[in-house]
Amino acid sequence: MTKATLPVAERTVAFAVNGGRVELTVPVRKTLADALRDDLGLTGTHLGCEHGVCGACTILLDGQAVRSCLMLAVQADGHEVRTVEGLSDGEHLHPIQEAFWETHGLQCGFCTPGFLMTIEAFLRENPHPTEDEIREAIAGNLCRCTGYVNIIKAVQVAADKLGATTET
Amino acid sequence: MKPAAFLYAAPETVEETLALLAEYGPDAKLLAGGQSLMPLLNMRLARPSVLVDLNRVTALDFIAATNGEVRIGAMTRQRAAERSPVVAARLQLMAEALRWVGHPQIRNRGTIGGSLAHADPSAELPAVAAVLGATFVVTGQGGARLLSPDDFFVGYLTTAMQPDEVLTEIWVPAMAADAGWAFVEVARRHGDFALVGAAAVVHPAGDGRFRDVRLAFIGVGPAPIRIKEAEAALEGRTFEEGLLVDVARLVADRLDPESDIHASAAYRKHVAGVLARRALTMAASRAGGQRA
Numbered sequence: 035m036t037k038a039t040l041p042v043a044e045r046t047v048a049f050a051v052n053g054g055r056v057e058l059t060v061p062v063r064k065t066l067a068d069a070l071r072d073d074l075g076l077t078g079t080h081l082g083c084e085h086g087v088c089g090a091c092t093i094l095l096d097g098q099a100v101r102s103c104l105m106l107a108v109q110a111d112g113h114e115v116r117t118v119e120g121l122s123d124g125e126h127l128h129p130i131q132e133a134f135w136e137t138h139g140l141q142c143g144f145c146t147p148g149f150l151m152t153i154e155a156f157l158r159e160n161p162h163p164t165e166d167e168i169r170e171a172i173a174g175n176l177c178r179c180t181g182y183v184n185i186i187k188a189v190q191v192a193a194d195k196l197g198a199t200t201e202t
Numbered sequence: 203m204k205p206a207a208f209l210y211a212a213p214e215t216v217e218e219t220l221a222l223l224a225e226y227g228p229d230a231k232l233l234a235g236g237q238s239l240m241p242l243l244n245m246r247l248a249r250p251s252v253l254v255d256l257n258r259v260t261a262l263d264f265i266a267a268t269n270g271e272v273r274i275g276a277m278t279r280q281r282a283a284e285r286s287p288v289v290a291a292r293l294q295l296m297a298e299a300l301r302w303v304g305h306p307q308i309r310n311r312g313t314i315g316g317s318l319a320h321a322d323p324s325a326e327l328p329a330v331a332a333v334l335g336a337t338f339v340v341t342g343q344g345g346a347r348l349l350s351p352d353d354f355f356v357g358y359l360t361t362a363m364q365p366d367e368v369l370t371e372i373w374v375p376a377m378a379a380d381a382g383w384a385f386v387e388v389a390r391r392h393g394d395f396a397l398v399g400a401a402a403v404v405h406p407a408g409d410g411r412f413r414d415v416r417l418a419f420i421g422v423g424p425a426p427i428r429i430k431e432a433e434a435a436l437e438g439r440t441f442e443e444g445l446l447v448d449v450a451r452l453v454a455d456r457l458d459p460e461s462d463i464h465a466s467a468a469y470r471k472h473v474a475g476v477l478a479r480r481a482l483t484m485a486a487s488r489a490g491g492q493r494a
Contacts, residue, residue, distance in 0.1 A: 039218045041209035041226070041252045062210035062253070063203055065244070084204055085241035089307065098281070098310040104240040105311070108210060109257060152307065173393045174305025 047111035052120030060107045067091045069107035078118035078147050089175030092148035093117050099155040118147035129195035139188030141180040149175050205243035212255045220343050226252040227365035234316030237308045276315020276369045292376040299326040299385040305393040319369045321361050329401040329418045329426040339371040355425035382489025384481040388473050396421045397465045398473040402481035406490040410440040422459035422470050429456050441486045450475030
């Protein structure tokens, strides 16, 4: 066994977050979600169930939507992470955020970051989805107060906005 | 912090993995995609002292078509298999079943080998492996053992693997060009755990008859269950309504599911019969297709 593969309780890892590079020393049992929130102050990633059911903690790992509560922070080493904080440019809302705003796609906002990241990855892969496809795409994200009807509308409006952006 | 304390190792090769298992075997747990194990760790239902993370073992992430079979590395992401042209063309049943596995966010991390090794009774992939007659490549320090689905799945969340072994690949015979297939499932919502699921493969035998019929169920026993009496009853027959009704009854009779908060045993038996008919009808309608 090489030294690099010996079991350890703490590790220093480096990865990209929203375009910047971070280096962290973390206990190996810390989830990526907790590291994002507690170590990096990126509290936009919300934690609901912490066992992969609610989708609130969804982030992008190398561009793919994943549950950050079902990953260890040490597993992010060398990867690229994008959180809800990376959606807007700091000045203007991202088109998906605008769409949520315009269609009342959020009420309390707790589930919203997970929805936004799920939808960002989904619309990149399927820019012109049907309503059924939208329903399936967001089935892994739970909302308990806004209601899914307006969230589905938001995805449709977001698809139009993003389509208009890329087609001009 | 959610999980109880453990030590963590991230080997980069199968050899390093086996060395770690040899050292820590019974106290160690292998981490594949983490979509089942991480919840168990977060809820402290699993408390391994050493976690051996397979995610850096890149040699186990591949899909290769060779000599009439498709070999899939255990660390291949479910989403990669779902998008694979090889799987779409040769393992249509797997491609269809994968869409029922959790949600896209789960499949982006979840692996083919992780789902099989976890052996959840409601998981889809074990039924696919059972129906297609996959070979499980279980590697230990002494080399690899090749296990059939019947030998690999021992019971509820239990496989024939020893603590110092790792599932490295599965070899799945490519489906015949004229095969028909179907994977159907009933769950409360899409992406939830299956209450009952059924996988069927059939081959046309001329004059509307079918041969080499295979039928398996999930969610109704400790492991995927093939009902060979039902398969035998369908062999060489046309799938007329009366026969399918008899088969549905046979299926419901042979299964002995448990009741839980999600569904009663009686409901599961009934649904299994209904799904048997649906799966067989759909598989028959797809058989003999003009595929390359």
